[in-house]
Amino acid sequence: MVSVHLENGTVSVRRRGARPRRPEGFALIRLLAAGVCNTDLELQRGYYGFCGRPGHEFVGELEESDTASLRGRIVVGEINLACARADCEWCARGLGRHCPKRTVLGIVKHPGAFAEYLTLPDRNLHVVPRGVSIEQAVFAEPVAAACEILDQVKIPKGREVAVLGDGKLGLLIAQVLQAHGARVIQFGRHRDKLRIAEAAGVVTECRPKHLPSRAFDYVVDATGSAVGLQSAVSMTRPRGTVIMKSTVHGAVPLNTAPVIVDEITLVGSRCGRMEPALRLLARGTPRVDDMIAARFPLHRAAEAFAHAATSGVLKVLLTATASSR
Numbered sequence: 001m002v003s004v005h006l007e008n009g010t011v012s013v014r015r016r017g018a019r020p021r022r023p024e025g026f027a028l029i030r031l032l033a034a035g036v037c038n039t040d041l042e043l044q045r046g047y048y049g050f051c052g053r054p055g056h057e058f059v060g061e062l063e064e065s066d067t068a069s070l071r072g073r074i075v076v077g078e079i080n081l082a083c084a085r086a087d088c089e090w091c092a093r094g095l096g097r098h099c100p101k102r103t104v105l106g107i108v109k110h111p112g113a114f115a116e117y118l119t120l121p122d123r124n125l126h127v128v129p130r131g132v133s134i135e136q137a138v139f140a141e142p143v144a145a146a147c148e149i150l151d152q153v154k155i156p157k158g159r160e161v162a163v164l165g166d167g168k169l170g171l172l173i174a175q176v177l178q179a180h181g182a183r184v185i186q187f188g189r190h191r192d193k194l195r196i197a198e199a200a201g202v203v204t205e206c207r208p209k210h211l212p213s214r215a216f217d218y219v220v221d222a223t224g225s226a227v228g229l230q231s232a233v234s235m236t237r238p239r240g241t242v243i244m245k246s247t248v249h250g251a252v253p254l255n256t257a258p259v260i261v262d263e264i265t266l267v268g269s270r271c272g273r274m275e276p277a278l279r280l281l282a283r284g285t286p287r288v289d290d291m292i293a294a295r296f297p298l299h300r301a302a303e304a305f306a307h308a309a310t311s312g313v314l315k316v317l318l319t320a321t322a323s324s325r
């Protein structure tokens with residue numbers, strides 16, 4: 001089968017190799033489409049010393065499973081493979097995403113989705129609802145990451161929320177919080193990207209001269225930059241909350257005095273549940289079709305990665321077409 005291999009910063013395509021073996025409790029899934037995420041680009045840059053098959057945003061058709069109701073269905077999957085043991089404190093609390101023994105699809109010790117076939121435990125899978133296209137469903141994983149904010153922080157409807165950053169995740173977060181009923185103001189640097197959020201009712205500011213100071217009870221940093229957190233803190237009112245969505249490698253400069261004096265709560269936020277994400281996508285929010293920048297067949301993965309790494313480019317999809325076989 002065709003699969004993508006990442007090693008020492010180089011993306012290569014392998015055409016030999018058998019379909020993966022399906023362990024008990026796991027499903028064999030035939031890839032339909034996958035998304036290249038910033039995390040994949042970071043793996044390429046050498047973070048986590050990654051070597052192997054990347055890919056964690058995917059939609060596939062389930063070919064083999066012990067669960068009869070799943071066979072033949074179009075599925076997406078939760079990317080954290082928890083140990084699921086009864087004696088695991090985290091799994092027993094339903095927090096498998098924090099299981100210390102977990103592996104992660106395409107990131108930590110579980111071969112990723114950039115291949116014609118992948119495996120995941122049945123319990124990780126969610127059937128894509130009617131009305132959600134295959135390409136839209138590719139966004140289930142990052143939309144779930146945006147929805148995680150609402151699982152962690154109670155944001156009252158009608159309240160103003162600032163979102164910093166207009167990359168892929170920033171756009172999804174702004175639209176998810178707006179759909180929740182918050183009044184979102186998104187600060188970004190790209191007029192064309194901000195228009196996608198504007199179409200969903202988000203108020204935007206492109207390259208403002210000054211960011212407002214101590215103006216919001218809730219601020220989300222999705223800049224992906226080392227200075228985003230400091231900006232987010234200075235925009236937050238006393239007793240407000242900063243939600244940290246930028247994974248930055250290395251140390252981040254932060255003056256902690258305002259955090260302490262203004263009693264600001266910092267909330268780290270990562271992956272989320274798929275159910276609310278799929279419900280939102282079935283309602284047509286966020287407007288993910290507008291975020292697809294390009295499509296490449298699996299065997300052109302190197303080009304897809306290069307395109308995704310180009311400044312200003314939103315979501316690049318990999319598709320399993322007949323031409324990739």
Ligand SMILES: [Zn+2]
Nearest residue numbers: 037038039057
């Ligand atoms: Zn991702």
Ligand SMILES: [Zn+2]
Nearest residue numbers: 083088091099
């Ligand atoms: Zn566990």
